[in-house]
Amino acid sequence: MSDNSKTPILESVPLGSLNVVLLLTAGIGAVTSNPLESIFAILQLKFILQKLWKRNIPPVAVLLFLLPWLEISTSVLEADIRGVSLDEMLHGTGRAAYWLSAFGLFCVQVGFQFVHQHTRPLDMDRLRTVAQHYSLNRLIALYFVVGPFTSLVARFIGRGSLYQLITYLNEISVVLLFAICLRQIALKQFNAVFIGFLTVVTILSFYSLFSTWKIVAFALFISFGTAVTLSRKLVMRIIFMSLVFGNFIFLWQGIKGEYRAFITGSENRGSLRSQAVVVGREQALNKFLELATSFYSEEQDNSVDFIVGDELLYSTLRRAGYLEFFAMVLKKVPEEIPYENGKLLKESLSFALIPRFLNPNKGVKDDGAKVEKYTDFMVSEMSSFSLGHYVEYFIDFKAIGMMVILFLYGLAGGTIYQFVLSRTLYTQAILFALPVAYVCLDKWGSFQADTVYLYGQTFFGTICHAILFIPLYRVVNRLAQQPHG
Secondary structure: OOOOOOOOOOOEOOOOHHHHHHHHHHHHHOOOOOHHHHHHHHHHHHHHHHHHOEOOOOOHHHHHHHHHHHHHHHHHHHHHHHOOOHHHHOOOOHHHHHHHHHHHHHHHHHHHHHHHOOOOOOOHHHHHHHHOOEOHHHHHHHHHHHHHHHHHHHHHHOOOOOOOHHHHHHHHHHHHHHHHHHHHHHHOOOOHHHHHHHHHHHHHHOOOOOOOOHHHHHHHHHHHOOOOOOOHHHHHHHHHHHHHHHHHHHHHHHHHHHHHHHHOOOOOOOOOOOOOOOOOHHHHHHHHHHHHHHHHOOOOOOOOOOOOHHHHHHHHHHHHOOOHHHHHHHHHOOOOOOOOOOHHHHHHHHHHHOOOOOOOOOOOOOHHHHHHHHHOOOOOOOOOOOOOHHHHHHHHHHHHHHHHHHHHHHHHHHHHHHHHHHOHHHHHOOOOHHHHHHHHHOOOOOOOOOHHHHHHHHHHHHHHHHHHOHHHHHHHHHHHEOOOO
């Protein structure tokens, strides 16, 4: 490239033999009970990989689109395995819900790529040069300092309107986790310290109501997914990681009911009474190990209510897929409830973007109320179901308006990505640039997130990580580097 002021044209990673796998999968899909949907899902996956997986670039953008693709397409896989049509499985409107969602994701990608193609990339060669200046031990130490630091800040600011700041401060640990993985993969240092660190982080992540271990999987995906070509070694890595974390998905889905009941003190009460963890870390992790051991044992404890067999498979697919509420909404809107003409989006933006100290009367976020109104599905107090922002756009603006909003949504995501990577600190401390971009956009890259959560987390997360936390990241960057001399 002769003109350094221009953004280079990036080549996509050649899919090679993966094209054959995709073709065979599409061929199998053609003889399922949902042939058009199955084929289109594979074609859309190929489109995402071909357009966003660039040579020698950590695939942050790929991850941001793979997750909503899974949330949309998993229902097609479930219906195919069951041997029924999407309409039969999802309230008579499953096919319409799929096509609206899949085309919506396409609109998001087009909008994102419109900006993304003009963003100067951060390739692995530059990362490799910079990574040598950072100390693995220092990065790991900083990772484990974030928790106590945020706890100290929490005690200082109390439970007031600024308490949400703690959420964004905690995300610095995610940035450090991604930076550690990028450093090690860039330098090809797969040593015992690195492997031990990932093992400890994964184990500690199970001290939670939710499957936060997925963050480790995402960090490894972005790091190991950096490729110039689709080599046999990379394919083996993908298969190995898929098997390991796929196994975690089934384990978590099988035991989470019992585990959540234990750590919230809800055992023998019939349902989850709280989302507060009331037991210590050691006690919780011992219980997790006990449940995991029992889950994998040949003679499972009949006193423990595990999900097993076909029920586990279908439960996992249904939890990963998120078309059911959309299908239920299509039965009610507009036949029973008219389109809202922007009312939902206006209310959501007002709630999400105006801080409580400026609007102390804005009430409490209630996703369940929307779900119950537009689907007739009753949500318990302890459940965290939401319609999903794609569905809310449909309720507001009909099908065409939904596509326009999603295109603009893609433009916004691409702009945030470009903005983060253009910040002066991140053009210098590039080991942190892509991790920060991911943290700012991980909620954005979702199909099932509701608008209040999504816009609030993305907007204020970007303000924090790309503006307010810059001095903090300067300190982190300085402390993480190798001592001179």
